[in-house]
Amino acid sequence: MRAAVIVFPGSNCDRDMAVALREVTGAETAMVWHGDSGLPDNIDIVGIPGGFSFGDYLRCGAIAANSPICRAVVDFAAKGGAVLGVCNGFQVLTETGLLPGALMRNANLKFICKPVELVVETADSLFTSGYEKGQRIEIPVAHHDGNYRADAELRAQLEAEDRIAFRYGTDINGADDRIAGVLSENRRVLGLMPHPERAVDPLHGGTDGVAMFRSLAASLVSA
Numbered sequence: 001m002r003a004a005v006i007v008f009p010g011s012n013c014d015r016d017m018a019v020a021l022r023e024v025t026g027a028e029t030a031m032v033w034h035g036d037s038g039l040p041d042n043i044d045i046v047g048i049p050g051g052f053s054f055g056d057y058l059r060c061g062a063i064a065a066n067s068p069i070c071r072a073v074v075d076f077a078a079k080g081g082a083v084l085g086v087c088n089g090f091q092v093l094t095e096t097g098l099l100p101g102a103l104m105r106n107a108n109l110k111f112i113c114k115p116v117e118l119v120v121e122t123a124d125s126l127f128t129s130g131y132e133k134g135q136r137i138e139i140p141v142a143h144h145d146g147n148y149r150a151d152a153e154l155r156a157q158l159e160a161e162d163r164i165a166f167r168y169g170t171d172i173n174g175a176d177d178r179i180a181g182v183l184s185e186n187r188r189v190l191g192l193m194p195h196p197e198r199a200v201d202p203l204h205g206g207t208d209g210v211a212m213f214r215s216l217a218a219s220l221v222s223a
């Protein structure tokens, strides 16, 4: 398996994502700068990491979404490539249009940084096949704009198409229907606000993120 992790000015979880990919899946992982116009050859998955790309100016993820590399990521996804966006990465994915909805300021207007309970809403994806539907897991969050907004029509569509990957166990940030992560129509792009890469080693305080990376390793095999 070969992975690429995109690095923007202000990314701060890029190395954590690379370590999780390398150590849990054994993937050869390349770090790719936002100004590059192409991805390395034969990539199986692109990781868009958390952080504060471009200082969160304009809207979180909005400037990053217009980086040269994001045009390559959109092309990669259009050809069926797998993309995982965590936190700021989820915000970037909504700003590129690869995922629907928007991430707004948390309802309490505070930065929330703590482990939270998530409910796995579907095991039918290359990111979640290692979990059970309905399983409750604990994964940390660290964001000020994690309040996922989608109108009633979009929420009904996501629900009908089984594209809600994770919900928060309790409302932490005001997100509509407690949605914490969503899948693209072809189920090969996942964005989520919680940080699975921060829960892959007992020293992190929890290992509930391991199953996500194992799911990826089980599904993505290099040609």
Ligand SMILES: NC(=O)CC[C@H](N)C(=O)O
Pocket (backbone or CB within 6 Å): 049, 050, 051, 052, 053, 056, 060, 086, 087, 088, 089, 142, 143, 144, 145, 146
């Ligand atoms: N950890 C992150 O990726 C944070 C994302 C974004 N800067 C926010 O605070 O919402």
